[in-house]
Amino acid sequence: xxxxxxxSQFRILLNDTSKEHDEYHATMRINQGVALTCALLAGYAxxxxxxxxxxxxxxxxxxxxLRTAGEYPIERTGVTIHILTGADEIPIRYFYTYPIxxxxxxxxxxxFPHDALNDFVIRTAAKLALNxxxxxxxxxxxxxxxxxxxxxxxxx
Amino acid sequence: xxxxxxIQRARFSLKDNNRAxxxxxxxxxxxxxxxxxxxxxLSTFSNNVLIKTETVCLLAGQGELPDDCLRxxxxxxxxxxxxxxxxxxxxxxxxxxxxxxxxxCSAPWVTVDxxxxxxxxxxxxxxxxxxxxxxxxTLLKKSLVNVVQGxxxxxxxxxxxxxxxxxxxxxxxxxxxxxxxxx
Numbered sequence: 193x194x195x196x197x198x199x200s201q202f203r204i205l206l207n208d209t210s211k212e213h214d215e216y217h218a219t220m221r222i223n224q225g226v227a228l229t230c231a232l233l234a235g236y237a238x239x240x241x242x243x244x245x246x247x248x249x250x251x252x253x254x255x256x257x258l259r260t261a262g263e264y265p266i267e268r269t270g271v272t273i274h275i276l277t278g279a280d281e282i283p284i285r286y287f288y289t290y291p292i293x294x295x296x297x298x299x300x301x302x303x304f305p306h307d308a309l310n311d312f313v314i315r316t317a318a319k320l321a322l323n324x325x326x327x328x329x330x331x332x333x334x335x336x337x338x339x340x341x342x343x344x345x346x347x348x
Numbered sequence: 349x350x351x352x353x354x355i356q357r358a359r360f361s362l363k364d365n366n367r368a369x370x371x372x373x374x375x376x377x378x379x380x381x382x383x384x385x386x387x388x389x390l391s392t393f394s395n396n397v398l399i400k401t402e403t404v405c406l407l408a409g410q411g412e413l414p415d416d417c418l419r420x421x422x423x424x425x426x427x428x429x430x431x432x433x434x435x436x437x438x439x440x441x442x443x444x445x446x447x448x449x450x451x452x453c454s455a456p457w458v459t460v461d462x463x464x465x466x467x468x469x470x471x472x473x474x475x476x477x478x479x480x481x482x483x484x485x486t487l488l489k490k491s492l493v494n495v496v497q498g499x500x501x502x503x504x505x506x507x508x509x510x511x512x513x514x515x516x517x518x519x520x521x522x523x524x525x526x527x528x529x530x531x
Contacts, residue, residue, distance in 0.1 A: 237366070237368040237369050238368070239368055242366070242368055260371070261367060261371060262369060262370040262371030262373075262374045263370075263371055263373065263374045264371050264373055264374075265373055284371075285368070
């Protein structure tokens with residue numbers, strides 16, 4: 193799914209026929225939805241949001257780092273890594289959030305490989321936008337909760 | 349079975365084939381802990397599992413036991429078996445005692461059967477073959493799963509004895525004679 197399609201669906205969910213939410217704001221909400229969905233998937237230890245990288249002594253953690261996949265012999269101070277075994281480098285598997293989408297690149301694909309997750313991202317984005325507009329989002333909250341539950345069962 | 353294969357079996361039980369819940373490092377720390385317990389437990393009762401044999405040379409009645417020696421099982425020269433004595437006695441011919449990592453006896457060299465300490469595996473040893481016999485694989489896997497999940501290994505000794513029952517040299521007295529039978 194391309195970003196422009198996602199923005200279009202986002203507006204449909206908000207009944208935003210007058211494009212009150214421009215590309216910049218819609219993309220910002222969608223990025224928040226992506227970050228939340230990544231965090232949720234990391235909570236399930238989903239391999240979709242996991243990668244492996246070699247880190248060196250004194251390296252900084254990537255800005256989109258969430259947590260390591262299991263325990264590693266490293267000590268973290270702020271964003272700096274110290275390897276406790278005395279080795280110069282260590283391969284670490286970790287969970288991360290996807291990079292943010294650029295509102296100027298509307299043909300960019302949303303990051304998730306299947307559209308059920310992208311749909312969840314858009315619904316989350318819409319919920320956040322409605323909340324900002326002080327609308328009653330209790331029903332949206334319920335629907336999102338059901339979606340989240342369905343996702344948990346499907347993805348384990 | 350290699351270290352990697354055993355860890356993979358444990359991951360299957362832990363539903364962690366993706367290596368998302370437990371790191372290899374974490375599994376190795378747990379495996380080393382399990383092996384440590386198994387080797388120590390095996391040294392506490394009579395069995396012929398994991399016995400290593402080395403020749404020890406002695407100078408002025410004293411020799412160094414191998415670095416990985418946990419407990420001396422047998423000291424001999426060919427078919428001449430040496431008897432253990434307490435360290436308060438001076439060992440006579442065909443007698444020995446051990447203290448710390450030293451062996452004391454009057455012979456210039458002896459063959460020593462001993463129970464070793466567990467090897468310590470690191471991430472570079474994933475392809476290494478385990479020294480433990482295949483019939484302990486399931487027990488090792490179960491124990492590894494328990495340790496990774498933070499459970500203790502209180503029943504490990506009982507489980508080991510169950511697996512090894514009947515496998516080691518048993519001595520059964522019949523009509524005043526001792527019959528040895530290796531099953």
